[in-house]
Amino acid sequence: MRTLALLAAAISLAACSVGPRYSAPSAELPAQWAAAAPSGQALNPAWWRELGDAQLASLVERAASANLDAASAANRLAQSRALLRVAGAEQLPGVAAHGAYQRQRNSAEGLNDPSGYQGRAPFELWSASLDTSWEVDLWGRVRHSLDAAQAQLALTQAERDGVLLAVAAETASDYVQLRGVQAQQAVTEQNLAIARQSLALTRSRFDNGVTTHLDVANAAAQVATVEARLAPLQAQQARLGNALSFMLGQAPGSLAGELNTPKPVPQPRAEVPLGVPSELAHRRPDILRSEAALRRATAAVGMAEADFYPRLTLGASFGYQALEGSNLGDWGARDWAYGPSLYLPVFQGGRLTGTLALREQQQQAAAIDYRRTVLAAWHEVADALSDYAAEQRHAQALAEAVGQNQQALDAAGQRYREGAIDFLNVLNVQRALLDTQSAQVASATQAALARVRLYKALAGGWPAAS
CATH class of the missing domain: 2.20.200.10 (Outer membrane efflux proteins (OEP))
Structure with a gap:
């Protein structure tokens, strides 16, 4: 009877627990985004499909399962699940x-x-x-240990989701840049054809005594200058193709057959479904990771306090x-x-007191890191929205410039054939057209990249991944 009484008393005492109780922190985010885009429309988790390129979507989804960083993150998640089972076993005899x-x-x-x-x-x-x-478990030491293991699992899962998000964004960025380089190469080749036509015309006029050797030299130099742009673009295309192969866990050049055929730079629709700001706290992996780290640190404080009491x-x-x-x-x-x-514990030489002080400071550090992470996320979204809007305006202005330069080149070529102007005027217009066309392609590429950065900041992608 004495043994049963002792057991009953011990079990009743097990309801006691020391240490702080964890409560989820509130994320200080705005009620709505300061942007013209509709903020109430939910963000598509498969945001890469919003870029309107089926090949890009295929590469991103293949990278999610084949990328080695993603595989390593999935392995760490499996380890955390195993550690949780180990921690849960301490509650049982x-x-x-x-x-x-x-x-x-x-x-x-x-x-x-x-x-x-x-x-x-x-x-x-x-x-x-x-x-x-x-x-x-008189003082909750085992329960706090289990809570710490659960927080570690949530932390590792957030890290895995962050890796998946980074892999998707990097794959999309590499693909957009690849298509941008191919577009630059197409513009260069078109201008090279124009420059060769001008050179042929200038030589013909020189043979007929209409123009000078200077015009021929200028025309030949323009051909060589435009042609010189091709080699770096070809090397950049090869590097980006290799980068995509690496993202998919494949050998260099393995995607050449799939990627070497030029395609336009992905151009998504102008409006951006943002969702509401409060969703960031439940969607961004870095915020979820910081929250899990705070929960783990809080549990560690409880474990340190429980070590002062009998076991x-x-x-x-x-x-x-x-x-x-x-x-x-x-x-x-x-x-x-x-x-x-x-x-x-009767005498520990200050070890228990020092451990508790350390755990409390670590909890405060985790709380500061959480607030910093939320604020940084807010800034990242605001910057991405600003960059995307500015690049759209930039692209509109360049489209007008390209149209005007094309008309100027047509007019200059006609007047040169008529002998009304010298070749230097034609050359200047050719250079202006090449520059504005290249800038237009670069702007289209940067607009698509800004869209990718915005989606990454909004943290879409695999929200229900397990």
Whole structure:
């Protein structure tokens, strides 16, 4: 009865818990985005499909399963799940079975000879037992340990989601840049054809004594200048193709057959579905990771406080021991034991106090990091929105400039053939057209890249990944 009373008291005390209780922090985010784009429309989790390029979408989704960084993050997540199972096992009694056989001979001069042979002959000792023990979680140490393991799992999952988001954004960025380089190459080749036509016309006029050798030299120099742009563009295209191969966990050049055929730079629709700002706290992996780190640090404070208090462990054992194997199962060969054990820290030289102070400071650091992460996320979205809007305006202005330069080149070519102007005027207009066309392609590329950065800041992608 005394044992049962002690057990009941221990279980009732197990409801006690020391240490702070964790409560989810509030994310200080604006009620709505300061942007002209509709903010109430939900962000598409598969945001890469909003870029309107089926090949890009295929590459992103293949990278999610083939990328080695993503595989490494998934492995760390599996490790955290295993650690959670280990932490959860501490809440349950541990049961172990033991069995042993020994043949031995004791000293005739020793203090103990269970065989009764007084050391004159060897003997056999058979034993088998079932042992169990359970720590009564009086102060919540085990519960805080489990909570820390759960927070670590949430942290690792947020890190995995962050890697997936980074892989998607990097794959999309590399693809957009690749298509931009191919567009630059197409513009360069078109201007090279124009420059060669001008060179042929200038040589013809020189042969007929209409123009000078200077015009021929200028026309030839323009051809060489435009042609010189092609080699760097070809090298850049190869590097971007290799970068995409790496993102998909493949050897260099393995995607050449798929990517070498030029395609336009992805041009998504102008409006951007942003969702509401409060969704960032539940969607951005870095915010979720910081929140999980704060929860883990809070649990660590509880564990440190619980270490100041006694630990009560209940144990029991039942088994058999015999000098002959045939007697091992006899009722008379049984042995058993049960009872509690108490651990009480009396003097630790300041270790417990120092550990608690450290854990409290770590909790404060985690809280500061959470606030900083939320603020940084807010700024990142605002900057991405501003960049995207500015690039759209830039692209509109360049489109007008390209149109005007094309008309100027047509007019200059006509007047040059008529002999009304010299070739230097034609050359200047050709250079202006090439520059504005290249700038237009670069602007289209930067607009698509700004859209990718915006989606990354909004943290779409695999929200239900497990």
